[in-house]
Amino acid sequence: MRKLGLIGGIGPESTIPYYHDILYGVQERVGRAYFPPMVIDSLSCFEVMPMASAGKREELAAYLLGSIRNVAAAGADFAAMACNTAHLVFDELERESPIPLVSIVDVTRDRAVAQGYRKVGLLGSIGTMTGGFFEKSFSKTGIAIVTPRAEEQSYIEHKLLSEVELGKILPATQEGFRKITERMAREDGIEAVILGCTEIPLIFAGMKSPVPVLDTMRIHIAALVDEIMK
Amino acid sequence: MRKLGLIGGIGPESTIPYYHDILYGVQERVGRAYFPPMVIDSLSCFEVMPMASAGKREELAAYLLGSIRNVAAAGADFAAMACNTAHLVFDELERESPIPLVSIVDVTRDRAVAQGYRKVGLLGSIGTMTGGFFEKSFSKTGIAIVTPRAEEQSYIEHKLLSEVELGKILPATQEGFRKITERMAREDGIEAVILGCTEIPLIFAGMKSPVPVLDTMRIHIAALVDEIMK
Numbered sequence: 001m002r003k004l005g006l007i008g009g010i011g012p013e014s015t016i017p018y019y020h021d022i023l024y025g026v027q028e029r030v031g032r033a034y035f036p037p038m039v040i041d042s043l044s045c046f047e048v049m050p051m052a053s054a055g056k057r058e059e060l061a062a063y064l065l066g067s068i069r070n071v072a073a074a075g076a077d078f079a080a081m082a083c084n085t086a087h088l089v090f091d092e093l094e095r096e097s098p099i100p101l102v103s104i105v106d107v108t109r110d111r112a113v114a115q116g117y118r119k120v121g122l123l124g125s126i127g128t129m130t131g132g133f134f135e136k137s138f139s140k141t142g143i144a145i146v147t148p149r150a151e152e153q154s155y156i157e158h159k160l161l162s163e164v165e166l167g168k169i170l171p172a173t174q175e176g177f178r179k180i181t182e183r184m185a186r187e188d189g190i191e192a193v194i195l196g197c198t199e200i201p202l203i204f205a206g207m208k209s210p211v212p213v214l215d216t217m218r219i220h221i222a223a224l225v226d227e228i229m230k
Numbered sequence: 231m232r233k234l235g236l237i238g239g240i241g242p243e244s245t246i247p248y249y250h251d252i253l254y255g256v257q258e259r260v261g262r263a264y265f266p267p268m269v270i271d272s273l274s275c276f277e278v279m280p281m282a283s284a285g286k287r288e289e290l291a292a293y294l295l296g297s298i299r300n301v302a303a304a305g306a307d308f309a310a311m312a313c314n315t316a317h318l319v320f321d322e323l324e325r326e327s328p329i330p331l332v333s334i335v336d337v338t339r340d341r342a343v344a345q346g347y348r349k350v351g352l353l354g355s356i357g358t359m360t361g362g363f364f365e366k367s368f369s370k371t372g373i374a375i376v377t378p379r380a381e382e383q384s385y386i387e388h389k390l391l392s393e394v395e396l397g398k399i400l401p402a403t404q405e406g407f408r409k410i411t412e413r414m415a416r417e418d419g420i421e422a423v424i425l426g427c428t429e430i431p432l433i434f435a436g437m438k439s440p441v442p443v444l445d446t447m448r449i450h451i452a453a454l455v456d457e458i459m460k
Contacts, residue, residue, distance in 0.1 A: 009253070009265050009267075009268070011265070012249065012250060012253050012254075012265060015249070016246055016249065016250060019242065019245070019246065019249075019270075019272070020242060020246060023239070023242050023272070024242075024397075033276045033391070033395075033396070034274065034276055035239050035241070035242060035272065035273075035274040035275070035276065036274075037239075037271075037272065037273065037274070038239070038271075038272040039269065039270065039271045039272065039300060039304065040249075040269065040270040040272070041267075041268075041269045041304055042249070042253070042265065042267065042268040042269065042270070043265075043267065044264065044265040044266075044267075045265070046263045046264055046265065070269060070303075070304035070305050071304065073300075073303035073304050073305075074269065074271055074300035074301065074303050074304040075300050075303075161263070165263075166263070
């Protein structure tokens, strides 16, 4: 059993299901009343998202690396960031990290490959949609990534920061996200959509998506349970 | 702003509201979109409760101290344990801890004093009800602690470990806890009841308590928000 160090708080609304579902996921695999050791260092999405949107890579990497060092100091054998946006600087972090990291982008790509997709949409923060790190990971396998239009990207980022990161899920916002996805399916021919922000599944939970979803948080959690069990 | 190190997982069902309500509690005090740094080291209630019930103080203190050292290494300025039972060895931990600890027992006692109670009931794990640490803290202020009968204590411990720690809240169990509290009010004259396990408020949430409650988790969370803001 390996100890996970989770970089959380980016935001807390997704850190909670990560924590809960990883513990109970391991318990189910172990088959008895048991919770694995785990450490969460909680940062703030209100630091990460603006840095990512502004492309402040060094500042962002330093902020996240501090947290990775914290969980390593607390005995974590490996680490993961409960946030897609933070993966903008994943390569830098992987070079400097004292412990191995499990990328939410790479495990989502592996799932997309397994499901045979060739062209998928990407919804996330501005940092995620413009950062190119999903494209870089996915292009290795020939899968094309389609991002929303600029004005749609602004709408998504605004809703994430002003509502979803604060735990608010509004029906009008759900309809807004559905329409963007539908347009991408119609105009761009996406076969599936990546919910590329760990808060976006909260929006999609209560609505019917026009195309199948790749829920990065669920895919990441399953991969982390596997890593803990190794 | 001071960084809290929370010793969690004992159990996760209470660690989650601790985490959520502390972050949003600080945000409310700060008055803007902000989350404070915080670290959670997650242990297992399935280790702590049997050690406490069996009175294995040294083993329990070593297990908890390891976690306190983990959060200190991860940059915590002070620590707290999200579990009453773990406070059985609070004095030992306070002597060895590299950082200050905020006791759930002492902050609950201060609240009981402020509310003018003279005799209060105590519901918790076997380790909490028989450990004498609530009595020790409360007796300094002249407040008497009444614990349930032996067979009631066994019932409570069993329900905590077999249902509540796993996230199950059953109506029959709520009625069982209500009856015990009612009997203590009638026979022992308790003026209030201490929900002396951070999972017990989950049981009391859906029912009418026969006497006012001292919700140790809520009182602890409020005290921790105060400490973070210092």
